[in-house]
Amino acid sequence: MTNDATPMIALEGVSKSFGRKHVLRGVDLIVPKGTSMVIIGGSGTGKSVTLKCVLGLVEPDAGTIRVDGRDMHEGDRDAFLARFGMLFQGGALFDSLPVWQNVAFRLLRGALKRPRREAREIAIEKLRRVGLTPDVADAFPAELSGGMQKRVGLARAIAADPEIIFFDEPTTGLDPIMAGVINDLIREIVTEMGATAMTITHDMSSVRAIADHVAMLHDGVIKWTGPVSEMDSAADPFLQQFIHGRAEGPIAAVR
Amino acid sequence: MSLTAPLGLIGRSVLRAFAGVGRVAIFAARAASHIFRAPFYGREALNALLQIGWLSLPVVGMTALFTGGALALQIYSGGARFSAEAVVPQIVAIGMVRELGPVLVGLMIAARVTSSIAAEIATMKVTEQIDALVTLSTNPMKYLVAPRLLAGLVVVPLLVGVGDVIGIFGGWFVATSSLGFNPAAYLKNTLDFLEPLDVISSLVKGCAFGGIAALMGCYHGMHSGRGAQGVGRATKGSVEAAAVLILAANFLLTGVFFSI
Numbered sequence: 001m002t003n004d005a006t007p008m009i010a011l012e013g014v015s016k017s018f019g020r021k022h023v024l025r026g027v028d029l030i031v032p033k034g035t036s037m038v039i040i041g042g043s044g045t046g047k048s049v050t051l052k053c054v055l056g057l058v059e060p061d062a063g064t065i066r067v068d069g070r071d072m073h074e075g076d077r078d079a080f081l082a083r084f085g086m087l088f089q090g091g092a093l094f095d096s097l098p099v100w101q102n103v104a105f106r107l108l109r110g111a112l113k114r115p116r117r118e119a120r121e122i123a124i125e126k127l128r129r130v131g132l133t134p135d136v137a138d139a140f141p142a143e144l145s146g147g148m149q150k151r152v153g154l155a156r157a158i159a160a161d162p163e164i165i166f167f168d169e170p171t172t173g174l175d176p177i178m179a180g181v182i183n184d185l186i187r188e189i190v191t192e193m194g195a196t197a198m199t200i201t202h203d204m205s206s207v208r209a210i211a212d213h214v215a216m217l218h219d220g221v222i223k224w225t226g227p228v229s230e231m232d233s234a235a236d237p238f239l240q241q242f243i244h245g246r247a248e249g250p251i252a253a254v255r
Numbered sequence: 256m257s258l259t260a261p262l263g264l265i266g267r268s269v270l271r272a273f274a275g276v277g278r279v280a281i282f283a284a285r286a287a288s289h290i291f292r293a294p295f296y297g298r299e300a301l302n303a304l305l306q307i308g309w310l311s312l313p314v315v316g317m318t319a320l321f322t323g324g325a326l327a328l329q330i331y332s333g334g335a336r337f338s339a340e341a342v343v344p345q346i347v348a349i350g351m352v353r354e355l356g357p358v359l360v361g362l363m364i365a366a367r368v369t370s371s372i373a374a375e376i377a378t379m380k381v382t383e384q385i386d387a388l389v390t391l392s393t394n395p396m397k398y399l400v401a402p403r404l405l406a407g408l409v410v411v412p413l414l415v416g417v418g419d420v421i422g423i424f425g426g427w428f429v430a431t432s433s434l435g436f437n438p439a440a441y442l443k444n445t446l447d448f449l450e451p452l453d454v455i456s457s458l459v460k461g462c463a464f465g466g467i468a469a470l471m472g473c474y475h476g477m478h479s480g481r482g483a484q485g486v487g488r489a490t491k492g493s494v495e496a497a498a499v500l501i502l503a504a505n506f507l508l509t510g511v512f513f514s515i
């Protein structure tokens with residue numbers, strides 16, 4: 001059932017409304033195993049909601065979501081979630097815990113529990129990979145800058161070496177050099193560790209650095225999807241307006 | 256507007272109230288079941304015990320002390336109207352242990368603990384920390400709610416016990432220092448008068464009020480709306496609900512224990 005041709009993530013006709021607001025109106029998306037998918041799209045088009053649907057944090061009104069060939073509602077939920085790492089758009093760090101315990105959260109309890117000392121070492125190593133020095137390990141999240149918090153969130157997402165990683169705007173709020181470091185890290189996680197990644201970003205240089213495939217969400221559906229190499233030559237006017245950041249085009253500037 | 260419109264309005268609010276009670280009951284049952292099912296988060300439970308119990312001692316002690324003292328003065332002056340000043344020790348003891356100890360401690364816990372639980376959990380909800388917990392394979396009911404509920408159930412009866420003792424001491428202090436009571440006789444009268452049922456009812460009330468206070472904080476926090484406004488509403492709602500439910504439960508329990 002789970003050979004390499006089975007896509008890691010497959011969404012079919014996923015719809016979601018909040019009250020009268022139809023955010024997703026039938027999203028179809030396929031992410032092959034071991035590849036990096038980047039989702040682009042205007043602010044408020046439902047990119048974050050799409051990721052949350054896959055994780056089961058938001059229940060879609062319609063449609064099916066398969067992970068590794070299995071419907072996401074089948075089987076054990078803990079085992080399902082253990083395959084994922086997620087960086088939330090706002091970081092979502094636990095502010096009652098010091099940084100290292102945030103990063104090592106999964107390693108300090110539950111099925112992946114390790115000795116405290118070892119968990120701390122892993123946390124410091126992951127912090128180093130996102131460009132943070134060991135002395136932030138004992139700080140509390142509220143003492144860090146926004147960009148540092150984002151990177152701690154990133155370290156937490158990759159701490160348990162998950163198979164599937166979701167990054168919601170990993171480079172927003174980072175300086176260009178740090179953004180480059182994070183782009184390289186995401187690429188490395190996919191190519192070296194064979195993970196499957198889904199990233200949301202507004203930064204077109206990140207898209208080019210991270211993506212194998214790109215999907216553009218607009219008006220509740222995937223308007224365009226394809227390999228990153230075909231993005232520039234694609235004829236879709238929505239996509240072209242978006243990647244070149246033009247104010248004029250089919251996408252209204254006021255939404 | 257038709258004549259039946261007000262009826263519809265009443266009907267809808269009654270239905271909504273029942274639905275709310277149902278949701279709280281289901282939430283309470285789920286939270287309670289998580290207390291008994293592994294995995295257990297001992298560190299969280301210890302922290303909750305510390306926050307709810309130990310750190311509430313000063314405010315509970317102060318409340319009980321002043322109330323006991325005021326009670327002694329009132330009973331003395333009120334009792335003087337029919338020459339019954341001598342009953343101060345007995346009435347202070349009964350008043351504190353059966354009624355004021357549990358109720359005042361419960362209300363102080365609602366103010367101090369329910370509000371902080373609700374604000375903390377609501378902020379976690381609003382900043383996606385609850386979602387983050389779920390993605391890290393940790394059940395928020397187990398990690399956030401169960402330890403706080405357990406701490407409320409275990410530690411608030413102890414606080415009530417402490418409050419009862421300090422309240423009686425407050426009455427003793429006022430009575431012996433300014434009302435001319437003999438210190439040893441006051442204590443003897445108190446101890447001779449109190450019955451086991453008085454103390455048991457006090458502790459049972461404490462347990463119930465602690466459970467209500469913790470549960471309301473968690474429930475409103477977990478169901479908070481979005482943004483700072485959501486956190487504000489959750490906090491306000493939790494304290495209102497906890498205070499009213501504590502007073503209602505007090506009435507019920509007093510009926511159960513003493514109207515036999």
Ligand SMILES: Nc1ncnc2c1ncn2[C@@H]1O[C@H](COP(=O)(O)OP(=O)(O)OP(=O)(O)O)[C@@H](O)[C@H]1O
Binds near residue numbers: 050
């Ligand atoms: N829990 C919720 N309740 C009500 N509305 C919601 C909820 N979550 C998201 N929405 C709405 O869904 C829409 C899409 O939100 P989402 O966060 O997915 O946008 P996004 O594409 O990630 O935007 P951005 O690029 O600005 O992060 C928004 O209009 C938002 O108001």
Ligand SMILES: [Mg+2]
Binds near residue numbers: 047048049089168
């Ligand atoms: Mg978003």
